[in-house]
Amino acid sequence: xxxxxxxxxxxxxxxxxxxxxxxxxxxxxxxxxxxxxxxxxxxxxxxxxxxxxxxxxxxxxxxxxxxxxxxxxxxxxxxxxxxxxxxxxxxxxxxxxxxxxxxxxxxxxxxxxxxxxxxxxxxxxxxxxxxxxxxxxxxxxxxxxxxxxxxxxxxxxxxxxxxxxxxxxxxxxxxxxxxxxxxxxxxxxxxxxxxxxxxxxxxxxxxxxxxxxxxxxxxxxxxxxxxxxxxxxxxxxxxxxxxxxxxxxxxxxxxxxxxxxxxxxxxxxxxxxxxxxxxxxxxxxxxxxxxxxxxxxxxxxxxxxxxxxxxxxxxxxxxxxxxxxxxxxxxxxxxxxxxxxxxxxxxxxxxxxxxxxx
Amino acid sequence: xxxxxxxxxxxxxxxxxxxxxxxxxxxxxxxxxxxxxxxxxxxxxxxxxxxxxxxxxxxxxxxxxxxxxxxxxxxxxxxxxxxxxxxxxxxxxxxxxxxxxxxxxxxxxxxxxxxxxxxxxxxxxxxxxxxxxxxxxxxxxxxxxxxxxxxxxxxxxxxxxxxxxxxx
Numbered sequence: 327x328x329x330x331x332x333x334x335x336x337x338x339x340x341x342x343x344x345x346x347x348x349x350x351x352x353x354x355x356x357x358x359x360x361x362x363x364x365x366x367x368x369x370x371x372x373x374x375x376x377x378x379x380x381x382x383x384x385x386x387x388x389x390x391x392x393x394x395x396x397x398x399x400x401x402x403x404x405x406x407x408x409x410x411x412x413x414x415x416x417x418x419x420x421x422x423x424x425x426x427x428x429x430x431x432x433x434x435x436x437x438x439x440x441x442x443x444x445x446x447x448x449x450x451x452x453x454x455x456x457x458x459x460x461x462x463x464x465x466x467x468x469x470x471x472x473x474x475x476x477x478x479x480x481x482x483x484x485x486x487x488x489x490x491x492x493x494x495x496x497x498x499x500x501x502x503x504x505x506x507x508x509x510x511x512x513x514x515x516x517x518x519x520x521x522x523x524x525x526x527x528x529x530x531x532x533x534x535x536x537x538x539x540x541x542x543x544x545x546x547x548x549x550x551x552x553x554x555x556x557x558x559x560x561x562x563x564x565x566x567x568x569x570x571x572x573x574x575x576x577x578x579x580x581x582x583x584x585x586x587x588x589x590x591x592x593x594x595x596x597x598x599x600x601x602x603x604x605x606x607x608x609x610x611x612x613x614x615x616x617x618x619x620x621x622x623x624x625x626x627x628x629x630x631x632x633x634x635x636x637x638x639x640x641x642x643x644x645x646x647x648x649x650x651x652x653x654x655x656x657x658x659x660x661x662x663x664x665x666x667x668x669x670x671x672x673x674x675x676x677x678x679x680x681x682x683x684x
Numbered sequence: 685x686x687x688x689x690x691x692x693x694x695x696x697x698x699x700x701x702x703x704x705x706x707x708x709x710x711x712x713x714x715x716x717x718x719x720x721x722x723x724x725x726x727x728x729x730x731x732x733x734x735x736x737x738x739x740x741x742x743x744x745x746x747x748x749x750x751x752x753x754x755x756x757x758x759x760x761x762x763x764x765x766x767x768x769x770x771x772x773x774x775x776x777x778x779x780x781x782x783x784x785x786x787x788x789x790x791x792x793x794x795x796x797x798x799x800x801x802x803x804x805x806x807x808x809x810x811x812x813x814x815x816x817x818x819x820x821x822x823x824x825x826x827x828x829x830x831x832x833x834x835x836x837x838x839x840x841x842x843x844x845x846x847x848x849x850x851x852x
Contacts (some may be wrong), residue, residue, distance in 0.1 A: 406715075417753070446814050449738035456746030460718070463753055468847065477756070482754055493742075506735075506814055 414461025481554030587638030
C-alpha cells in the first residue's frame with residue numbers, strides 16, 4: 327500500500343509542479359513582454375488593494391475563462407469539438423510522467439521524484455509529443471471554419487516536420503550515453519570529462535542541443551513558429567473556441583514551454599546535477615572539498631533543476647518576444663533543408679567519433 | 685490487475701477496429717484506427733515490451749495516421765465523404781477472404797510449438813528490453829536487418845522519383 331501512496335504523491339507533485347509553472351508563465355509572459363517593450367504590464371488585479379506585482383492576474387484570468395459562455399458553432403462536430411482541447415492538454419501533461427525532477431535521499435533511502443522511469447523513456451517523450459498534433463488537428467477540423475482548418479493544416483504539417491528533426495537530434499544523446507532511460511541519462515551526466523568538465527549533453531552534443539531548442543520551440547507553436555495560430559492573419563485552429571475550452575489550448579502552450587525547458591535541463595544540462603556535487607558534498611577537481619549531508623545535497627539538486635527550468639523558460643520567452651514570425655516557406659525550408667540534414671550529419675559525426683574513441 | 689487491463693484494452697482494440705469499417709464518415713473511421721493502434725500498443729506494454737509498444741505509438745499513431753488525416757482533410761474538408769459499397773459480390777469476396785485469413789491464422793497458431801502467452805513480468809524488472817532487442821537485431825539477425833533497411837531505402841528512393849518533377 328505504501329508503494330501506491332508514494333506513486334500517488336509523486337503524480338500529485340508532478341502535476342502541481344507543471345501546472346503551477348504553466349500558470350506562472352502566463353503572468354511571466356505579460357511581465358517580460360512589458361519589460362522588453364518598456365511598459366509596466368499587468369498590475370491592476372487586486373485583492374483588498376493588494377496588487378502583488380500583478381500575480382493576482384493569474385486567478386483573475388482563470389476565473390474569467392471559467393465564467394465565460396461556452397459556444398459550439400452550429401456546424402461543428404460537437405463531440406470532437408469538446409474532446410480536442412482535452413486531448414491537447416492531456417498529451418502535453420503526460421509527457422511529464424517520465425521527467426526526473428530530482429532525487430531525495432532520506433536515511434540512506436533514495437526516492438526519485440519521477441513518476442515512472444521507462445526503459446525506453448526518450449521514445450515515450452517523442453510519442454507523447456507527436457500526439458499533441460491530434461488536439462490541434464481535431465480542433466481545427468471539428469470547428470468547421472475555414473480559418474480553423476487552415477490553422478490545423480499548418481499546425482499538423484509544422485509539428486510533423488519539426489518532430490523528425492527533434493527525434494534525430496536526440497539520437498546523438500542516446501548514442502553517447504547508450505541508454506534510453508532518462509534517469510540513467512541524468513546519472514551519466516554526473517560524471518566528469520577530462521577530470522574537470524561535467525559530462526553534460528550540451529558539451530558533448532552542442533549541435534544536438536541547438537536543433538532540440540529550435541525544434542522544441544516549433545513544437546510549442548509560439549512566435550517565431552506560430553503559423554498555426556498567426557494572430558494577425560488567421561487566428562488559428564482555436565478560432566471557434568471560447569471560455570475554458572480556449573483556456574485549455576492557451577494553457578497547453580505554456581505547459582509545453584515548461585516541458586521543453588524541463589527536457590532541455592534533463593537531456594542537455596545535467597538534470598539535478600550540480601557540477602562537482604556528489605551525494606556527500608562538493609569534491610572539487612583542484613583539491614578542496616565541502617562535506618554536507620546527503621539530504622541537503624539532494625535538496626540542492628532539486629533546487630538546481632528548478633533554476634535550470636526557470637532559466638530555459640526565460641530563454642524561450644525572450645526568443646518569443648525578440649523574433650518575428652517566419653513565412654511558411656521559410657519555416658519548411660528551415661525544417662527540412664537545414665535542420666534535418668544537420669541532425670543527420672550530427673548523428674554520423676557522433677558515430678564516427680565514438681567508433682574512433684572506442 | 686494485468687489480466688483485467690488486458691481484457692479492457694483488447695476489447696477497446698476490437699471495438700476500434702470494428703468502428704473503422706462500420707463508420708460512414710472517413711474522418712471518424714481514421715480516428716477509430718488511431719484508437720485501435722493505441723490500444724494495441726498498451727497490450728504490448730502489458731506484455732513488458734515497452735520498446736515495441738512505443739514504436740507502435742510513434743510510427744503508426746503519431747506519424748502515419750497524421751498523414752492519413754491530412755489527406756482526408758485535403759480531399760474534402762467539410763462535406764462528409766460517405767463510404768458505401770453495396771455491391772453484394774464485393775461483400776461476398778470480402779467475407780471469403782476474411783474466412784480464409786482466419787483459417788490460416790487458426791491453423792498456424794494451432795500448430796505453433798511456441799508458447800504464445802508471454803511469461804508474466806515481475807514489476808520492477810522492466811529493464812533491459814531495448815538492450816535485449818538490440819542484441820537480437822544487431823548480433824543474431826544482422827544480415828536480414830540490413831537487407832530490410834536496404835529494401836526501405838529502395839522504397840524511399842522510389843517515392844522520391846515518383847514525386848519528382850519531370851524535366852523535359
